[in-house]
Amino acid sequence: xxxxxxxxxxxxxxxxxxxxxxxxxxxxxxxxGLHWVxxxxxxxxxxxxxxxxxxxDKRYGDSVKGRFTISRDYSRHTLSLQMNSLRPEDxxxxxxxxxxxxxxxxxxxxWGQGTLVTVSS
Amino acid sequence: xxxxxQSPGTLSLSPGERATLSCRASxxxxxxxxxxxxxxxxxxxxxxxxxxxxxxxxxxxxxGSGSGTDFTLTISSLEPEDFAVYYCQHFGTSLWTFxxxxxxxxx
Numbered sequence: 730x731x732x733x734x735x736x737x738x739x740x741x742x743x744x745x746x747x748x749x750x751x752x753x754x755x756x757x758x759x760x761x762g763l764h765w766v767x768x769x770x771x772x773x774x775x776x777x778x779x780x781x782x783x784x785x786d787k788r789y790g791d792s793v794k795g796r797f798t799i800s801r802d803y804s805r806h807t808l809s810l811q812m813n814s815l816r817p818e819d820x821x822x823x824x825x826x827x828x829x830x831x832x833x834x835x836x837x838x839x840w841g842q843g844t845l846v847t848v849s850s
Numbered sequence: 851x852x853x854x855x856q857s858p859g860t861l862s863l864s865p866g867e868r869a870t871l872s873c874r875a876s877x878x879x880x881x882x883x884x885x886x887x888x889x890x891x892x893x894x895x896x897x898x899x900x901x902x903x904x905x906x907x908x909x910x911x912x913x914g915s916g917s918g919t920d921f922t923l924t925i926s927s928l929e930p931e932d933f934a935v936y937y938c939q940h941f942g943t944s945l946w947t948f949x950x951x952x953x954x955x956x957x
Contacts, residue, residue, distance in 0.1 A: 764946070774886075774894065774937055776946035790945065824893055829905075835941035836884040838905070840893035 731755040731839045733825050738844030745815050745848070751808040751825030751841055758806040759783075762828040764837060765799060765810050767821035767846075777823070778810060782832060793819075815848045822846075852877050854938050854949035862957040869925040871952045873938035878918045882940055885914055885923045888951075889934045897936075898923060928954070 737749040749765070765777040778799040779788045787799055798811040808825050822843040828834030853876040863869055873883065881901035886894040896905040898914035901921055911926040925932055933956050938949040 766946075773951045774888075774939075774948040776948065779946070788945065829896065829899060835882055835946075836896060836899045836939065837886075837894070837946075838896055840895075842893055 731827065733827065733839055733841035735823065735825055735841045735844040738823065738846045740847045740849060741815055742850055743815060743817060743848055746811070746813045747815065747846060749810040749812065749823055749825075749844060749846070753806045753808065753825075753827070756827065756839075757831070758801075759803055760831040762834055763801060763808045764826045764828070765797075765808075766824045766826050766837065766840075767819075768824070768843075769818075769821045772821075775821075780808070782828075812846070815846075817848050820846060820848050851945070852879065852940060852942055852947055854940060854947055856936075856938055856949035856952045858952060859950075860953045860955060862955050863928055864957045865928050865930055867928055869923075869928055869932070869954055871923040871925075871936055871954070873916075873921040873923070873949050875919045875921070875940065879921075879940050879942065881917050882942065883914075883916070883921050884939045885912075886937045886939060887932075887934050888937065894937065925954075 732754045734752045764779045780799045796814045800809045824843045825841045826837035827839040829836040829838040855874045857872045883901045885898040888894040902914045935951045
């Protein structure tokens, strides 16, 4: 079965950096787009970043553009999110999610359990 | 940028009752809309995509309808495990957008 397991969350000071990883299994890694979606404590869902199945097309939400970088490793079947210049408003549970359809999708079919990032002094 | 507005914010119902949740878009979405369920401490789960197609393993008491700017998620008869927060979501013009959520709580 499909598994997505995030790691790397923790507490970081404002202005600091953190790198998240998502280990995947149970599907053909090279044909599905992957996303990061976050949820601030007690709040709704916010899409953060996307990388297409081929790793070429990458997109970011306006709130993280220029600060976060999404990437994928085909040999380890892993998705990553490098987060720089972190702000208190970046505090959230970060989920990785898989596209519903291969080749490029509009929706999120499978989700990890999430990893908590806290930005605080 | 398309804005999705969900209503009501909270729906108080009893098990066995029918739940009707609304998602209104600021511009036409055609039928490119999905619904997710999220329980406390859990990741969201895809229920409905393309406005009316049930995702794999989703019970048929969940149904979606609508097109253009007005969409509805209906739960025909609430089971105890259906009390949760529901989000609508759209993909368009290179970004993915969620509504603010509707909480379905036990009355």
